[in-house]
Amino acid sequence: MRTVPSLRLGNGMDLGAAAPPEPWVLPAHHLVTHGVIVGMTGSGKTGLVTVLVEEALHAKVPVLMIDVKGDLPDLLLAFPSFRPESFVPWVEEVLEPGDERTPEQVAAELAAERRSRLEAWGIGERELGDFHEKTAVRVITPGSTAGEPLHVLSSLERRSPRWDTDPEAARSALAAAVSLVLRLLGRDPDPARSREHVLLSVLAERRLHAGSPADIPSLLEDLAKPPIARIGALPVDTYLPKSERRALAAALNSLIASPTFESWRSGAPIDVEGWLRPVNARAPAVIVSVAHLDDEERALVLGVLLEELLAYTRSLPGSQRLKALCVFDEVYGFLPPYPANPPTKRPLVALMKQARAFGVGVVLATQNPMDLDYRALGNAGIWFLGRLQTDADRARVVDGLGGKGAAPGADLGNLLQHLQPRWFVVRDVHASNGLKLLQPRYAMSWLRGPMTRTELRMARGASDVARAGADWGKRPSFT
Secondary structure (H helix, E strand, O other), X not given: OOOOOEEEEEEEEEOOOOOOOEEEEXXXXXXXXXXXXEOOOOOOHHHHHHHHHHHHHHXXXXXXXXXXXXXXXXXXXXXXOOOHHHOHHHHHHOOOOOOOOOHHHHHHHHHXXXXXXXXXXXXXXXXXXXXXXXXXXXXXXXXXXXXEOEEOOHHHHOOOOHHHHOHHHHHHHHHHHHHHHHHHOOOOOOOOOOHHHHHHHHHHHHHHHOOOOOOHHHHHHHHHOOOOOEEXXXXXXXXXXXXXXXXXXXXXXXXHHOHHHHHHHOOEEOOHHHHOOOEOOEEEEEEEEOOOOOHHHHHHHHHHHHHHHHHHHHOOOOEEEEEXXXXXXXXXXXXXXXXXXXXXXXXXXXXXHHHHHEEEEEEEEEOOOOOOOHHHHOOOOEEEEOOOOOHHHHHHHHHHOOOOOOOOHHHHHHHHHHOOOOOEEEXXXXXXXXXXXXXXXXXXXXXXXXXOHHHHHHHHHHHHHHHHHHHOOOOOOOO
């Protein structure tokens, strides 16, 4: 009989209970119906997100993370021991002006604090080493070499095997890539309305079906000398006259000549299926970090990524078991209410409605619940509610719950106003005992805060050294 994986998130208790908190376990398959985490700055939301990811990985569930703030690469700092040497490269930011402690002294204090906090939750070096050995953390940074670079237009420029097995999904991914290109050119990106989108998609799909490259330089040739006579019922020259095709080609040429854009066309292809495949029996943790991009670039890149995730999800057989988890931290601005429609919204709404049927769970986290599409979030079966300071935020969350729960909305709103840091109200539709209070455990990863690109490079190097030391039977060293 298959054991049901469980996530040991921390300690919990019933609302109003006089008894002390007890260990709280969330069955992993409850996340198939998705989750939402909300909480103001300082509420402990990042800690809960990290613990949730750590527990999913411990249960051998692959996790794809979308990182907007730069916090999630801290998973690279899940040091496999309590040795102070692990902290030495990172203590500079801890030292304040006038602090006369040496880096070694600060590192020793940080290591001792980590040992004390984790051992209070029953986590020692054995558990840290086990987690380190059974997980594979990978950081991907579109448009940057701080992590692994990503070919954002790979669904356009590199032929996917999906064209042979699932052409509808391949076509959706292609449409997202073409939309990204047109948005960068300042042109209409709508797949149904834009003549430029339709023409580029037809030309690219023709090449991809034939097994030929559909890279932008090849499409420039097709724009100059169309290999087809008609688009729909109209001749090509009537549908998009030669002068307009020439202008489009000139704009595309300027785009690919840009050194900045070139970084978006290099690196590994977007391959969600490959990313979520176990690595030497280790559970994969893939972090796509866009913290270094501006708001428009983030929306464009993540729109393409989420379309690929949706295509991967629809390719899976149906399942009630949690087979993969997608965590999006911070979702504010990417799932706004009507009429706003960034490129991330359509695939996110589709994932919230459809992914559960395929065993893929989605967890959305935000500090700012006011401007989220609660019609989409209403599909979430689990809510983790941290402290919310404003009346508007609390009212929006209570409304988003649809009046469900063991406590009246007014009482819940009052509770959310006065929650202590690192405590959350939990509503799980799968549980029959109403709302719970949860105190997440201390994270195994050292939560030092957002990483710069330089720090990310250093963290990846330290993680590689630790992995090599463990693989060779040596004690890892970060000095």
